[in-house]
Each structure stands twice: as structure tokens, then as C-alpha cells.
Amino acid sequence: MTTAATSTAENPLPVRTVATKVAGWIDRLGSVWVEGQITQISVRAGTRTAFLTLRDPSADMSLSVTCSPMLIQNSPVPLTEGARVILYGKLSFFTGRGTLSLRATEIRAVGVGELLARIERLRGLLAAEGLFDPRLKRPLPFLPRVVGLITARASAAERDVLSVAERRWPAVRFEVRNTPVQGPSAVPGILRALAELDEDPTVDVVILARGGGSVEDLLPFSDEALCRAISRATTPIVSAIGHEPDSPLSDHVADLRAATPTDAAKLVVPDAVAERELVTELRSRSAAALRSWVQREARALDALRHRPVLADPLSAVARREEEIAEMRRVVRRDVERAVSREATTVEHMRARLTTLGPAATLARGYSVVQRMVPGSDPEVLRSVDDAAPGTQLRVRVADGVVTAVTMGRSSAT
Known part of the structure; x- marks a missing residue:
């Protein structure tokens, strides 16, 4: 028989061969435990097979499930659309229709206690990764240009946010994205709306709003994929999920938690x-x-x-003028005293000098005798030896000068 390794365009594999091989490969997978959310249940009376659709809460993926109707009817917890369950079964590929389904042999409903325990484990994981760190919280703008709003269509949360915001600031603008806020399609829809608003450069802040509900109703807002998307967003996000007692994980990851949608409008839009x-x-x-x-x-x-x-x-100037005048008077007096004292001293010295001077000596009868030397100035006669007979003399007395000639000399008596 032709194998996949030798199949070519000239020797293709028939459909039955491919289908048989796929069925063989899937059959070798064995039985598996699968967790998901029931989105559709079809149980027809008189049939031996019930059909379910199991959806991943965090992704747009689903899986067809078949089981015995008794398995659903005998479940200790009623199985309804939207319920979280854990299935045990074996994958089968139906070669006639080319479809894949899971044949379930055991169905367990996930109780509230188990859901809360899983949320707590996820809370610890996200906290350890730092997604709850207050330092990562982005501040809200004082007056946002456009506010993004993610909520259910025609919900009370949408009416509360829009009416309160418009009453506080009539010019506020909103970009509203209506998505399911519970059930299997909630997380994919919220993720798409969040990505769209986060990429819009005109949106300054995003409000994620929903009214209160049970633990099961608020499960989408504790989804890991949604929490990580909120932490990666570049636009500030306000989480307004439920009422005051409700605290899904999105409240801890968001940049700001509002107790109610009304409170979110008050926090985002100024009054x-x-x-x-x-x-x-x-x-x-x-x-x-x-x-x-x-x-x-x-x-x-x-x-x-x-x-x-x-x-x-001018009073200060006048006082200074008087002080200066007084100082000038004192200085003048001191100068005059000094001059008078010095004048008296000079007068005394002049009198002494006059008394001791040559004129006074001449007035007392003395005279100065000078020898006349031809060709030079007269010389004072100091000795009789210098006046030989016939020497011409010049005699100065008190009232004039006379000339004489020596006749001789005599010894002193």
C-alpha cells in the first residue's frame, strides 16, 4: 500500500487511507482529562448518545463531546450551558464524516470551592510575577479626551457609566465596545475589545465594567489570559467589576480598582x-x-x-552742616593757636639771633677789618702778621665802611 512518505502528485493517497491513518494516530493518544465550559447540550429522547460542545474559556476554541445521556441525567450537579466541567474520555476520529470528538465516560462539575482554590493559586502566581506591584500602576489623565468602555450591551453598568460621566462632564467622549461579560465567549470578546481600544491613540483610559454576580458569573475576570492582557496594555485601565465585596483578579492587575461602575465614572471623569x-x-x-x-x-x-x-x-543734612561748621571752627581755632605759638617761637629765635648777630656786635663798638688783596675778595684780618706796613685795609663799623693803610704794628697791651 502507498505510504505517506511515497505519496506524490502522481500517486496520491486516497481519502480513506488518510482518514484511517488519522483515526489510528488519534486512537493512540489514549484517554485524557479535559477542562472546559459547556456551551451547548443536546439530549434527544430515545437516543443513546448526547452531544455537548466544550469551549476553552480563554480562547476561541471548542471541542465536540459525546456521551451517554445517563451520564448527564445522573450528574450530582445539574449540567447546564455555561457550567465549568472536567471530562474524562477518549478522542475518536469518525472516518465517515472526517470529524473529531471526545467520547466522555466521566463528567465532573467544577464546584465553587474548586474554582475559588484555582483563583487563589492563580492569584499567588501573578503576584509572584509582579503583576500586582503598585509601582507598575499608571496614573489616570486628569481630563481624558476619549474614554474606552468595555461592558455588556444595554447593561445597567453601561447606563451608569455613561449617565454619570456625561452629568459630571458633558463634553466627555466614549468609545464603547459591547461584549459578553459572562459565559464561554466572554474572555475572547473582552480580549478583542481591549486590544482594539489599547491600539487606538485617541483613547486615554479604558473602563472594564460589569454589574455584580455570582462567583461563576465573574470567572472571566479572573482569567489568566485577561489578567496578562491588562498588565501588557499601555493605556491605563480601570476595573469596575461587580460590587464592593467582589474582587476578581482583574481588580488587582488593573491600574485602578473601582467599587462599582458608577464609582469608575467618578474616578475617570472630573466633575x-x-x-x-x-x-x-x-x-x-x-x-x-x-x-x-x-x-x-x-x-x-x-x-x-x-x-x-x-x-x-533735609534735617539730616542740616545736622551734618552744623557739625561740619563746628568742626571747621574748632580746626580754625586750633590752627590759629598753633600758628600763634609758632610765631612767638620764631620771634624769640629772631631776637636771640639778632642779639648774637654781627650787626649787634658792630653796634656795640666792634668792627670787622679786612685786608684788601689785589685780584681777589677782601680777607678778614686775623693776625697782625697779616698786615704789613702799607697794607690797604677795609674797616666795617656799625654805620658804614672806611678804608685805611697800616702804618706799622705794636704788641698787645
Whole structure:
């Protein structure tokens, strides 16, 4: 028989061969445990086979399941569409129709306790990876241009967010994405809407809103894929899931948690009336502060103006003028005293010099005798030896000068 390795365009494999081989490969997989969410149940009376559709809560993937109707009827927990279950069965490939299905031999409904335990385990994992770290939280814009809203169509959460936001700031704009918020199609729809709004450059913040519900209803918002998508988003995200007691994992991953959708609108959109009142109050406070400053400066100027130096600026100059005049008088007096004292000293010295001078000596009867030397100045006669007979002499007395000639000399008596 032709094998897959030797099949060519000239020697192709027939459909039956391929189908048989696929059935053989799948049969070798053996039995497996599978977890998912029931989206469809078909049990017809009088048939020996019931049909279910099992969907992955986090992806747009499903698997056909067949089982005995008794398996569904005898389940300790009623199996309904949307229920989370764990199936045990064997995969089968029906060669006649070319379809794959899981033949289930055991079905277990996942109880609330088990769901909560799984959420706690996922909570610990995400916390260990740092997805809950407050340092990663992005601040919300004061006045967003466009607000993205992900919620169910025509829901109370949508009405609350839109009405409260428009009442607080009438000019606010919204980009609304309606998706299922519970059931098997919730997570894929929310992921698509979140990716679309996050890529829109005009959207400044995204609100993820849903009203309250049971633990099973809020399971999509504790889905791992959704939590990681929220942490990867570049746009700030506000989680407004359920009411105050509800706390899905998306609340911890989001940048801000709101207790209710109404609270989310109040956190994202500022109140125009409150902001106007705040502006009015700030203007009033600023005006009061400015008036207080002007009054304080006016008082300071008034105090400066009443100071003596500014009230009568020339008084200081007059006082300085009087001080200078007094100083000049004192200096003049001291100078005159010094001059008078020095003049008296000079007069005394002049009198002494006059008494000791040559003129006074001549006046007392003395004379100065000079020898006349031809060709030179007269010389004072100091000795009789210098005046030989016939020497011409010049005699200076008190009232004039006479000339004489030596006749001789005699010894002193």
C-alpha cells in the first residue's frame, strides 16, 4: 500500500487511507482529562448518545463531546450551558464524516470551592510575577479626551457609566465596545475589545465594567489570559467589576480598582461643577492673598514714609552742616593757636639771633677789618702778621665802611 512518505502528485493517497491513518494516530493518544465550559447540550429522547460542545474559556476554541445521556441525567450537579466541567474520555476520529470528538465516560462539575482554590493559586502566581506591584500602576489623565468602555450591551453598568460621566462632564467622549461579560465567549470578546481600544491613540483610559454576580458569573475576570492582557496594555485601565465585596483578579492587575461602575465614572471623569467651584475658590483665595500682600506692603511703605529720615530728608543734612561748621571752627581755632605759638617761637629765635648777630656786635663798638688783596675778595684780618706796613685795609663799623693803610704794628697791651 502507498505510504505517506511515497505519496506524490502522481500517486496520491486516497481519502480513506488518510482518514484511517488519522483515526489510528488519534486512537493512540489514549484517554485524557479535559477542562472546559459547556456551551451547548443536546439530549434527544430515545437516543443513546448526547452531544455537548466544550469551549476553552480563554480562547476561541471548542471541542465536540459525546456521551451517554445517563451520564448527564445522573450528574450530582445539574449540567447546564455555561457550567465549568472536567471530562474524562477518549478522542475518536469518525472516518465517515472526517470529524473529531471526545467520547466522555466521566463528567465532573467544577464546584465553587474548586474554582475559588484555582483563583487563589492563580492569584499567588501573578503576584509572584509582579503583576500586582503598585509601582507598575499608571496614573489616570486628569481630563481624558476619549474614554474606552468595555461592558455588556444595554447593561445597567453601561447606563451608569455613561449617565454619570456625561452629568459630571458633558463634553466627555466614549468609545464603547459591547461584549459578553459572562459565559464561554466572554474572555475572547473582552480580549478583542481591549486590544482594539489599547491600539487606538485617541483613547486615554479604558473602563472594564460589569454589574455584580455570582462567583461563576465573574470567572472571566479572573482569567489568566485577561489578567496578562491588562498588565501588557499601555493605556491605563480601570476595573469596575461587580460590587464592593467582589474582587476578581482583574481588580488587582488593573491600574485602578473601582467599587462599582458608577464609582469608575467618578474616578475617570472630573466633575465640571466641582472643578468650577474649585477654580472659583482658588481665584478667591488668590485675590485675598494678593489683597493681603498689597495691604502689608502699603503698611510697610507708610511706616517708611513716617520715619524721620523720609519725613524731613533735609534735617539730616542740616545736622551734618552744623557739625561740619563746628568742626571747621574748632580746626580754625586750633590752627590759629598753633600758628600763634609758632610765631612767638620764631620771634624769640629772631631776637636771640639778632642779639648774637654781627650787626649787634658792630653796634656795640666792634668792627670787622679786612685786608684788601689785589685780584681777589677782601680777607678778614686775623693776625697782625697779616698786615704789613702799607697794607690797604677795609674797616666795617656799625654805620658804614672806611678804608685805611697800616702804618706799622705794636704788641698787645
